[in-house]
Amino acid sequence: MIELLAAMTTLSLGVGQEVVAGENDAGAERAGSGPDAVVYDGSAGQLEVPGPMVADADITIDGEIDEDAWANAPVLTGFTQFDPVEGVPATQRTEARVLLTDDAIYFAVTAWDDVKDGVRATLGDRDSFGRSDDYVRFIIDTFNDHRRGYVIMVNPLGVQQDGLWVVGGGGDRRRRWGPPIDWNPDFVWDSSGRIFDGGYTVEVKVPFKSIRFPKVPLQDWGLQIERRIARNGYGESWAPVTANVANQMEQFGTLTGLQELNPGLFLEVNPVQTFSKQGAYDHGAGAFQREGIDGDFGMNVTYGITSNLTLDGTYNPDFSQVEADAGQIRVNERFALFLREKRPFFLEGTEIFQLPQQLVYTRSIVNPVVGAKLQGKIGSFNAGYLGALDDVADPGNPDENTHAVVNLFRLRRDLGSTSNAGMVYTDRTYGPDRFNRVLGVDGRFQLNQRYTVTLLAAGSRAAHGSAESLNGGLLSAQVARSGRNFQFEVGGHDISNDFEAGSGFLRRTGIAQMQSRVSYNFRGRPGDFIERWGPSLEAEGLWTHDDFWARQRPQESSVQVGGSVSFRGNITVWGNYSRSYYRFERDSYYSLASRSAGGVRRAFFPDQSLFQGLSSGTIFFWVNSFDRVRGNVRLTRSESPLFDFISDAPVDIADSWSGDASLNLFPTTNLSAEVGVRHTSLLRQRDGSLYSRATIPRLRAQYQFNRALYLRTIVEYGSQRRGALLTPTGGDQVEYCSNGSCFDLKGSESNDFSFETLLSYEPTPGTVFFMGYTRRMEDMQAFRFRDVRPEAEGLFVKLSYRFRG
Known part of the structure; x- marks a missing residue:
C-alpha cells in the first residue's frame, strides 16, 4: 500500500497540476504588465475587452505567471465589493489577465492580501472547498445570452471546483441562499496556484473541447471574475453587480470579437470496470455469509456533433457511491425522503x-x-x-x-x-x-x-x-x-x-399550496461591527385539491417571523418564530381506530383544537472566523403533531427538541475533519412520556496526499427509536384498519453503526481509481457497544479512464 501511494503521488504531480505553496513573492513580481498591455478598470465601467487572441501562448500552468504572453495580455482590475456592501472599492487588490489561443482560454490572477497569513487554502479533492477557502471564480457566458455560464473556481493551491450558472435554477433554492449554480457537472481543465508572502497567484486553462459555444465566425462571450476572502466573507468582482437586478449575468463584462473558434473533433470514451465483494448476516442461518467477487463493466461515450450540440451514450452506467448519504432522521417523517x-x-x-x-x-x-x-x-x-x-x-x-x-x-x-x-x-x-x-x-x-x-x-x-x-x-x-x-x-x-x-x-399530490415571503436588509458601512441585518415574514397555506377549489379553509397554515444578523469577522446569527395550524376532516381518519386496555375498539377522531396555534422557534449560529476551526449550531423547540404516516393525519401532539451541530477542523493543509451530531426528541404533551428519540453522530476525516489522491474515513452511528401511536386523551393504542382487519401502529428501534473508508485517485474527471470498504453493524442497545452484530459489508474497486480525442 505504501508503494502504491508513493506511485500515485508521483503520477499526480506529473499531469500539469502541480501545487506549490511558496515562501516568497517572486510570482507576483513577475506578473508585471508589458508596454502593450491594456488595463480594463471594472469600477470605471471598462467592461468590454477585445478578444485577446494569441497564436502560440506557450504557457505552462504552474501558477508562476512568468511567460512573455502574460506581459502584454489585457489586465482586468478595479474590483468592487458586492458582499456585504455593494459598490465600494475592494478591500484587497486583484488583477486578472485573459488570453485565447486556437484551442483554449487562459486566465491568470494575482490576488494580493495585506494581512499576514490571511490567505486560507486547504489541499482537498475536487469540489471540496466551497465557503471554507479563499478562491477566484470565473463565469464564462459562451453564448452571451445571460442565461447560462460555465463556472470555473480555483483556490490558492490550485484545487478545482466547477459547475454551471443557470439563471432560475441551481443553487440552494429551498433555503434561498447562494448563487444559482448547478455544482453537478465536472469539466476537464488545468489549474495551478501558489501562495506568496503577500497573497497568491493562480493560472487556469480551459480547453474549448470542455465547453460549448456557438458555431459562428464571430462571437462575444460574457465574463465575470469574482474573488472571495474567506476570513471575513467578503465578495469582490471585476464587473460591479447589484442585487437590484434579478439576473446577475446582465451585469457581466464582455470578451468581444472572438473569431473562428473551433474545438476540433470532440470524442470521449470512458470505460468503467468495477469489482465488488458483498457480505450480509443471514438471520435464518445465524451466521455472516460472504458472496464471491462480482465484476461489472460499463461504458460512457460522448461525441461533439458540433461546438454547441453533444451526444452521450452509456452502457450500464456506474452507480458505485463513494460516500454514503448522510443519515436522516425518520422518526416522525410524513413523506418520502429526497x-x-x-x-x-x-x-x-x-x-x-x-x-x-x-x-x-x-x-x-x-x-x-x-x-x-x-x-x-x-x-x-x-x-x-x-x-x-x-x-x-x-x-x-x-x-x-x-x-x-x-x-x-x-x-x-x-x-x-x-x-x-x-x-x-x-x-x-x-x-x-x-x-x-x-x-x-x-x-x-x-x-x-x-x-x-x-x-x-x-x-x-x-x-x-x-x-x-x-x-x-x-x-x-x-x-x-x-x-x-x-x-x-x-x-x-x-x-x-x-x-x-x-x-x-x-412529495404529495392532491394538494394546493400558497406561500409568500417578504424581507428587508439593512446594510452597514464598510468596517461596521454589524455588516447586515434584517427581518422577514412568511405565510403559508395548504389545502386539499378539492377544498381549494371549493374555497374551504386550509388544512394546514403557518405564519413565521424571522431575522438575521451578519457580524464583522464572518459570523452569522439567524432565528425565527412560527405559529402553525392543522385542521383535518373526519374522513381523514376513516382508517384509524383506538383500542382500550379492555380491548374495546372505537372510531378515532381527535379534537382538532389540539393542533391549533402550535409554536416553533429556531436559532442558528454560523462562525467562520478562525483559520483552523469553523462550525455551526442549530437549536429548535416546537410543538409538533405526531402523524400516522399511512393516512397522513395527526394523531397526537408532542413537545419537540431538536438540533444539530457541526465542527469543521483543518489542523494542517492536508488534513481535514468534520464532526457533527443531529438529535431530536419528541415528548407527548399528555404525560411527558417519550414518543421518539433520534441521535446521529458522524465523523468524516480526510487526508489529502495531493490534489489527485486522498484517503477518507467516515464513522456514523444512528440511534432512532419511535414509540407506539396513542390517543391524546386516554393513551389508548391507535390502530390502522383495512379490509376488515386492524393492526397496532407500533414503534420501532434501530441502532446502526457504520464504518467506511475510501482510497481515491482522480487526476482528472472520468479517470479514477477507487478502492473502498464499508461495514454496517447493529448495536443491540443504544451506544453500549457491548453486543454489536455485523449486518452487512462490502469491498469495491472502480477503475476508469477518460480517453479524449
Whole structure:
C-alpha cells in the first residue's frame, strides 16, 4: 500500500497540476504588465475587452505567471465589493489577465492580501472547498445570452471546483441562499496556484473541447471574475453587480470579437470496470455469509456533433457511491425522503430539465441498462433529450419480468434578453397498457430587471393494466422581486388527486399550496461591527385539491417571523418564530381506530383544537472566523403533531427538541475533519412520556496526499427509536384498519453503526481509481457497544479512464 501511494503521488504531480505553496513573492513580481498591455478598470465601467487572441501562448500552468504572453495580455482590475456592501472599492487588490489561443482560454490572477497569513487554502479533492477557502471564480457566458455560464473556481493551491450558472435554477433554492449554480457537472481543465508572502497567484486553462459555444465566425462571450476572502466573507468582482437586478449575468463584462473558434473533433470514451465483494448476516442461518467477487463493466461515450450540440451514450452506467448519504432522521417523517443524484451520466448536461416542480428526477431510473442523451443550443432554442432502458419491475406488477422504457424531452426558447418559454415531455412505459406520461409548458419572464414571473402547467396520463387510465393536472406560479434591500416572493401550486409524475419526484399530490415571503436588509458601512441585518415574514397555506377549489379553509397554515444578523469577522446569527395550524376532516381518519386496555375498539377522531396555534422557534449560529476551526449550531423547540404516516393525519401532539451541530477542523493543509451530531426528541404533551428519540453522530476525516489522491474515513452511528401511536386523551393504542382487519401502529428501534473508508485517485474527471470498504453493524442497545452484530459489508474497486480525442 505504501508503494502504491508513493506511485500515485508521483503520477499526480506529473499531469500539469502541480501545487506549490511558496515562501516568497517572486510570482507576483513577475506578473508585471508589458508596454502593450491594456488595463480594463471594472469600477470605471471598462467592461468590454477585445478578444485577446494569441497564436502560440506557450504557457505552462504552474501558477508562476512568468511567460512573455502574460506581459502584454489585457489586465482586468478595479474590483468592487458586492458582499456585504455593494459598490465600494475592494478591500484587497486583484488583477486578472485573459488570453485565447486556437484551442483554449487562459486566465491568470494575482490576488494580493495585506494581512499576514490571511490567505486560507486547504489541499482537498475536487469540489471540496466551497465557503471554507479563499478562491477566484470565473463565469464564462459562451453564448452571451445571460442565461447560462460555465463556472470555473480555483483556490490558492490550485484545487478545482466547477459547475454551471443557470439563471432560475441551481443553487440552494429551498433555503434561498447562494448563487444559482448547478455544482453537478465536472469539466476537464488545468489549474495551478501558489501562495506568496503577500497573497497568491493562480493560472487556469480551459480547453474549448470542455465547453460549448456557438458555431459562428464571430462571437462575444460574457465574463465575470469574482474573488472571495474567506476570513471575513467578503465578495469582490471585476464587473460591479447589484442585487437590484434579478439576473446577475446582465451585469457581466464582455470578451468581444472572438473569431473562428473551433474545438476540433470532440470524442470521449470512458470505460468503467468495477469489482465488488458483498457480505450480509443471514438471520435464518445465524451466521455472516460472504458472496464471491462480482465484476461489472460499463461504458460512457460522448461525441461533439458540433461546438454547441453533444451526444452521450452509456452502457450500464456506474452507480458505485463513494460516500454514503448522510443519515436522516425518520422518526416522525410524513413523506418520502429526497436523495440527490450521484451517477455521473445523469449529472452532466441535465440542467435543462430543472423546472419549478420536479417533473424530472433521474434517480427514478433505478437500474439503467443503456441510456442516451442529446443536449445543446441552436440559435435561440435549447434542447435536451434523455432516454434509458431501466431494468426494474413495474410497481403495479412486481412479479412480472419487465423493463421500463424512459424518454424525457425538453425544449426551451429564449425570449427577449433574459426571458424564456418551453415545454417538457416525460414517458415511462412498461407495456402498452402500463405507462405514465406527462406533458407540460413553462415560462420564466423577467420584468423591469427586478421582477421575475415563473409559470408551469402540466398534465399527466397514467395506465396501470386493466384499470381505467387516470388523468391529472398541475399548475404552478410565482412572482419574485429582487433588491439590495427589499425582496419578496409569492407563489403557489395546485396538484390534482390523479396527477402522477412517474419520472419525477413530488412529495404529495392532491394538494394546493400558497406561500409568500417578504424581507428587508439593512446594510452597514464598510468596517461596521454589524455588516447586515434584517427581518422577514412568511405565510403559508395548504389545502386539499378539492377544498381549494371549493374555497374551504386550509388544512394546514403557518405564519413565521424571522431575522438575521451578519457580524464583522464572518459570523452569522439567524432565528425565527412560527405559529402553525392543522385542521383535518373526519374522513381523514376513516382508517384509524383506538383500542382500550379492555380491548374495546372505537372510531378515532381527535379534537382538532389540539393542533391549533402550535409554536416553533429556531436559532442558528454560523462562525467562520478562525483559520483552523469553523462550525455551526442549530437549536429548535416546537410543538409538533405526531402523524400516522399511512393516512397522513395527526394523531397526537408532542413537545419537540431538536438540533444539530457541526465542527469543521483543518489542523494542517492536508488534513481535514468534520464532526457533527443531529438529535431530536419528541415528548407527548399528555404525560411527558417519550414518543421518539433520534441521535446521529458522524465523523468524516480526510487526508489529502495531493490534489489527485486522498484517503477518507467516515464513522456514523444512528440511534432512532419511535414509540407506539396513542390517543391524546386516554393513551389508548391507535390502530390502522383495512379490509376488515386492524393492526397496532407500533414503534420501532434501530441502532446502526457504520464504518467506511475510501482510497481515491482522480487526476482528472472520468479517470479514477477507487478502492473502498464499508461495514454496517447493529448495536443491540443504544451506544453500549457491548453486543454489536455485523449486518452487512462490502469491498469495491472502480477503475476508469477518460480517453479524449
